[in-house]
Amino acid sequence: MDEILDHPLCGLSRQDQQRLKVLASDLDALGTFPEEAVDIIVRNKHFHLFVPTQRGGLDYSLVKGMRIIETYSRIEGNLGWIVQIGAGGGVFSAYLPEEVSDRFLGQPDQVIAGSDFVGGEARSDRDGYLVTGEWGYASGSLHATAFTGNVR
Numbered sequence: 001m002d003e004i005l006d007h008p009l010c011g012l013s014r015q016d017q018q019r020l021k022v023l024a025s026d027l028d029a030l031g032t033f034p035e036e037a038v039d040i041i042v043r044n045k046h047f048h049l050f051v052p053t054q055r056g057g058l059d060y061s062l063v064k065g066m067r068i069i070e071t072y073s074r075i076e077g078n079l080g081w082i083v084q085i086g087a088g089g090g091v092f093s094a095y096l097p098e099e100v101s102d103r104f105l106g107q108p109d110q111v112i113a114g115s116d117f118v119g120g121e122a123r124s125d126r127d128g129y130l131v132t133g134e135w136g137y138a139s140g141s142l143h144a145t146a147f148t149g150n151v152r
Helices: 012-022 035-043 062-075 077-095 097-104
Strands: 112-127 128-133 146-151
Touching: 012 035, 012 062, 012 077, 035 077, 062 077, 077 097, 077 112, 077 146, 128 146
Parallel strands: 112 146
Antiparallel strands: 112 128
16 A cells, blocks of 8 residues: 555554555565564554553553554555554553563563464463463564463
């Protein structure tokens, strides 16, 4: 899409949009997500759209956050997918104890990736749980600092 959005709710400067358009042209061929695109997302705190402000996030409403994700998606679908996966993982911060949230989402470059696939098993032991399994896919895993996974 050649359009540059000027609406304040798009969440990206004209310069960032133009640079992402250039990077996006090669996303499928690269088979990986360019570090420069991650840097733009991190600088704008878009992996932390839904993280509470007291935990360093933007604390946006779902509608406001989705407008930003839509902006990335209009540039290229893969960009929107990566931002929504990372931002969605940020929602966990509101439900975690503060020290856990700070550990995994306390810095702007921290992002959670994961898979809804039930790829493992958790067995109780004296220290908590022992998790084993395999998850074939986890969008955003190449730049994630923490992971989620579902187990039985």
